[in-house]
Amino acid sequence: MxxxxxxxxxxxxxxxxxxxxxxxxxxxxxxxxxxxxxxxxxxxxxxxxxxxxxxxxxxxxxxxxxxxxxxxxxxxxxxxxxxxxxxxxxxxxxxxxxxxxxxxxxxxxxxxxxxxxxxxxxxxxxxxxxxxxxxxxxxxxxxHEVHVVRTDRPCRLTLPPGARVSLLPVGGPATGVTTRGLRFALEGGRLEAWAGRGVSNEVVSSPVEVSVTAGVVLVVVGPVSASSTPTSDRPDARG
Amino acid sequence: MxxxxxxxxxxxxxxxxxxxxxxxxxxxxxxxxxxxxxxxxxxxxxxxxxxxxxxxxxxxxxxxxxxxxxxxxxxxxxxxxxxxxxxxxxxxxxxxxxxxxxxxxxxxxxxxxxxxxxxxxxxxxxxxxxxxxxxxxxxxxxxHEVHVVRTDRPCRLTLPPGARVSLLPVGGPATGVTTRGLRFALEGGRLEAWAGRGVSNEVVSSPVEVSVTAGVVLVVVGPVSASSTPTSDRPDARG
The missing domain is CATH 3.40.50.10240 (Thiamin pyrophosphokinase, catalytic domain)
Structure with a gap:
């Protein structure tokens, strides 16, 4: 190692x-x-x-x-x-x-x-x-593919239009949630830890971007068919 | 209605x-x-x-x-x-x-x-x-069977020895977590929202009891075989 x-x-x-x-x-x-x-x-x-x-x-x-x-x-x-x-x-x-x-x-x-x-x-x-x-x-x-979005780690994903995307806050609420490319847009929104509001969003344009100013959001993509859809870009270490 | x-x-x-x-x-x-x-x-x-x-x-x-x-x-x-x-x-x-x-x-x-x-x-x-x-x-x-344990709602379950039980804090940390009947006992313990510490505990004696003084813990029992194990007692409205 x-x-x-x-x-x-x-x-x-x-x-x-x-x-x-x-x-x-x-x-x-x-x-x-x-x-x-x-x-x-x-x-x-x-x-x-x-x-x-x-x-x-x-x-x-x-x-x-x-x-x-x-x-x-x-x-x-x-x-x-x-x-x-x-x-x-x-x-x-x-x-x-x-x-x-x-x-x-x-x-x-x-x-x-x-x-x-x-x-x-x-x-x-x-x-x-x-x-x-x-x-x-x-x-x-x-x-499914899951991306971890933190305050200093927005995500930017190349995804096909129509792909299913859910935003799940984990461990507490997430605030300042801003999305690009999703059907139900958030602009500095709040996702409660206990609510399902972020479930079942949909890609309308690529790239999809998700960022938060506090908390952690898991971006869950899929389900995808293994045969038809490649995984998205590998994680970007630049954060 | x-x-x-x-x-x-x-x-x-x-x-x-x-x-x-x-x-x-x-x-x-x-x-x-x-x-x-x-x-x-x-x-x-x-x-x-x-x-x-x-x-x-x-x-x-x-x-x-x-x-x-x-x-x-x-x-x-x-x-x-x-x-x-x-x-x-x-x-x-x-x-x-x-x-x-x-x-x-x-x-x-x-x-x-x-x-x-x-x-x-x-x-x-x-x-x-x-x-x-x-x-x-x-x-x-x-x-699986999942029970929601809150400050005013401990749970008490009749379960067979050896059954798999996991304690998952949800939405934030859970504190004052106390268990009875599980292999890895907690007495006023803390479960972090981001950690897997509560996973894969095991029933050693029944009834199993779980309580918290702050936060919410999901008690996940199973997997159970549909044919061999009945569901546990129905939820107790007395809390």
Whole structure:
């Protein structure tokens, strides 16, 4: 993990592979060669190896990854960092922290949304954490793509007209929410933490832009068909 | 909808049926006869009728419900309240508001978790809203059961040892979180809005109790097998 620090001209791009069957859908929409660093979060190792992706790093309590996969990863040069099973952090949190420690400026997280409801929601909450504010962060969750928009991190996405976009404030209300390119426009608007007002917006012109002056908003795009729609531009480390 | 106000001895119990394929899984685990009032949220009407459940009330923008189902519901005595399509509230919010207006003291929401990620997350955020604090509230989401725990609404659940339980703070941090019957115990603990610390706890003894002194915690139970595990006790209107 002796990666060089990111330079302005070439920010280090991390791919984080989580566990769960939905991960395959997200991985199929990505080019692994576009990433400088691959981190497998526990059982994500099996998903990565199955697609021929060798992680640089495997982190987690290693309770959901096979011994054979671990041995294979080690043989291929991966570093394995085992954490205690009774830990306070989820495997995704450990993986994000490891990516930052390795110097990543952007991270694409591929995780599962369809199986465990608690995991899916906790993963989205984790993405919104201020702990990762140094990272330009997006996630592929099954057929959805999620971008994390913070005060200093607006997002700008190339999306086809008609695509479904939802704005979800996480962890508290978001204020000063301004959008471009969406059917229901917001100009310095407020999204309450408990309300569904931001759900089911629609792209009318591209690029789509979303910014906030306080709080965190997840921009959820999709569902998209894996065969017809590529993932949007990779996260822009310039924020 | 001219329901009597709830009396302490017999609180009015509402069943809210949302749209989506996962709703069938939840409905299969319930006895519709246990409810005094059934509200269909938009396309939930189709799901209800398919199981022989006739709603008392249908609410929503009616963009995802068939004309034949609407006509059938009206013929069977349901009241239909159509809202504008470009509304700020989701169908679930409209249904919860209607249940309270009709005098409900408890509500069981059956909704879909596996299809649209944005809907699933928004639904959980909506459940946590202080707007419904008068309701003892739980949701069946595919193979999961979700209970809303607020300052004045602890929850007490009969659950089998080994069952998976996650505690998810929603809309902000939760403090004074105290649990009974779970493997990783909390005694006046704090759960951060952005962290996954409350995920993947486990029942060691029943009943399980969860309370908070500030904030809102969703207690997510499951996944459970529809065939082997009944839903937990219906929400307790005494709070």
């Amino acid at each position: 002796d990666q060089p620090p990111p330079s302005p001209s070439s920010p280090l791009a991390a791919l984080i592979v989580a566990a769960g069957p939905g991960v395959d859908t997200g991985l199929a929409r990505l080019d692994p060669a576009a990433f400088d660093l691959v981190v497998a979060a526990d059982g994500g190792l099996d998903r990565a190896l199955a697609r021929g992706i060798v992680p640089d790093l495997v982190v987690g309590d290693l309770d959901s990854v096979g011994a054979a996969a671990l041995a294979e990863a080690r043989r291929l040069g991966a570093r394995v960092v085992a954490h205690p099973r009774d830990k306070d952090e989820t495997d995704l949190e450990l993986a994000l922290a490891a990516a930052i420690e390795a110097g990543a400026a952007t991270a694409t997280v591929v995780c599962d949304g369809g199986g465990r409801l608690d995991h899916a929601v906790a993963n989205l909450c984790v993405l919104a954490s201020p702990r990762w504010r140094r990272l330009a962060l997006r996630a592929l969750v099954d057929e | 001219d329901q009597p106000p709830p009396s302490p001895s017999s609180p009015l119990a509402a069943l809210i049926v949302a749209a989506g394929p996962g709703v069938d899984t939840g409905l299969a685990r319930l006895d519709p006869a246990a409810f005094d009032l059934v509200v269909a949220a938009d396309g939930g009407l189709d799901r209800a009728l398919a199981r022989g459940i006739v709603p008392d009330l249908v609410v929503g923008d009616l963009d995802s419900v068939g004309a034949a189902a609407l006509a059938e519901a009206r013929r069977l005595g349901a009241r239909v309240v159509a809202h504008p399509r470009d509304k700020d509230e989701t169908d679930l919010e409209l249904a919860l508001a209607a249940a309270i207006e009709a005098g409900a003291a408890t509500a069981t929401v059956v909704c879909d978790g596996g299809g649209r990620l944005d809907h699933a997350v928004a639904n959980l955020c909506v459940l946590a809203s202080p707007r419904w604090r008068r309701l003892a509230l739980r949701a069946l989401v595919d193979e």
